Amino acid sequence: MTEAATHPEPSVVISASGLTRRFGELVAVNQLDLTVPKGTIYGFLGPNGCGKSTAIRLLTGLLEPSAGEVTVLGQLLRGHEEALKSRIGYMTQKFSLYDNLSVLENLRFVAAIYGVRGQKGRERIDELLQQYGLEHRCQQLAGTMSGGQKQRLALACATLHQPELLFLDEPTSAVDPQNRRDFWEQLFDLSAAGTTILVSTHYMDEAERCHRLAIMEHGFKRADGTPRELMQSMGATVIEVSGDGLRQLKQQLTAQTAVISASQAGSRLRVLVKDEQRDPLGLLQPFCGAHQLEIVRPSLEDVFVTCTGGRHVG
Numbered sequence: 001m002t003e004a005a006t007h008p009e010p011s012v013v014i015s016a017s018g019l020t021r022r023f024g025e026l027v028a029v030n031q032l033d034l035t036v037p038k039g040t041i042y043g044f045l046g047p048n049g050c051g052k053s054t055a056i057r058l059l060t061g062l063l064e065p066s067a068g069e070v071t072v073l074g075q076l077l078r079g080h081e082e083a084l085k086s087r088i089g090y091m092t093q094k095f096s097l098y099d100n101l102s103v104l105e106n107l108r109f110v111a112a113i114y115g116v117r118g119q120k121g122r123e124r125i126d127e128l129l130q131q132y133g134l135e136h137r138c139q140q141l142a143g144t145m146s147g148g149q150k151q152r153l154a155l156a157c158a159t160l161h162q163p164e165l166l167f168l169d170e171p172t173s174a175v176d177p178q179n180r181r182d183f184w185e186q187l188f189d190l191s192a193a194g195t196t197i198l199v200s201t202h203y204m205d206e207a208e209r210c211h212r213l214a215i216m217e218h219g220f221k222r223a224d225g226t227p228r229e230l231m232q233s234m235g236a237t238v239i240e241v242s243g244d245g246l247r248q249l250k251q252q253l254t255a256q257t258a259v260i261s262a263s264q265a266g267s268r269l270r271v272l273v274k275d276e277q278r279d280p281l282g283l284l285q286p287f288c289g290a291h292q293l294e295i296v297r298p299s300l301e302d303v304f305v306t307c308t309g310g311r312h313v314g
């Protein structure tokens, strides 16, 4: 019998049930159930303070839960935090780099922590310098680098020991759109090589890139699935209204109980109407006069607004 047959690789890399963390009266993470399949990029989408960082710290074993269980890479997390550390990478919001150490010194420091020594360590560092475009910055102090460069160095540090599971807590908050795009290409490279990635974000466009995601609010998971599944099962119709006088129209429409929200983009009003309203166009028409009405495809932002009762991310 082969090794693989005796110890089959888990197809589910993170499994959590009833995961809860209280800070005094505050429940930062509330009864979180989670299943993250191997090789996926899984997103936590939600506004500041909804519990994303706390959930990540619980799943890495850095924080003890008040209740609930977590299995990571086929092993119960509780009691195995140390053993699992070498199989997990974690990039924090603040990137955790030493500003007064050079790029090379930061990488060597992390290599020493993970015991990636000697020839193997040097080769791995060279490989990462090249992979993340840092080979000409070896001697530069981390504190003098741009946001995008720091981010690449932080990712190199977090993946130095080639973790099977990588946690990224709002990794793109401090970088520009081009760097964000490049960063996501790097994440897909890692994912294609078999790394499972859990990433938190409050950007809709980032969440949309994930294979699967959970929408979080006030410590609760409000919905989860692939972006497409979430859009298909959102429970609302999206209608775009175009024309003049949209500010006043918006007030009239949001006063209707079947209207979840109305938000303006340019000369269009994007209106979400609950699915229980059989004739959503008929509901809006009496208010809209000469305005043009069109049913359009939902976006992830529409899903978010529907799940969280109209409140906004960020």
Ligand SMILES: Nc1ncnc2c1ncn2[C@@H]1O[C@H](COP(=O)(O)OP(=O)(O)OP(=O)(O)O)[C@@H](O)[C@H]1O
Binding pocket: 023, 026, 028, 046, 047, 048, 049, 050, 051, 052, 053, 054, 055, 170
């Ligand atoms: N150590 C702590 N002690 C007390 N309260 C905490 C602690 N850590 C987090 N919280 C609280 O728990 C809630 C969730 O915080 P968390 O940092 O997990 O949210 P988040 O979604 O990651 O937001 P952000 O991106 O702003 O960090 C917040 O109300 C926060 O103030």
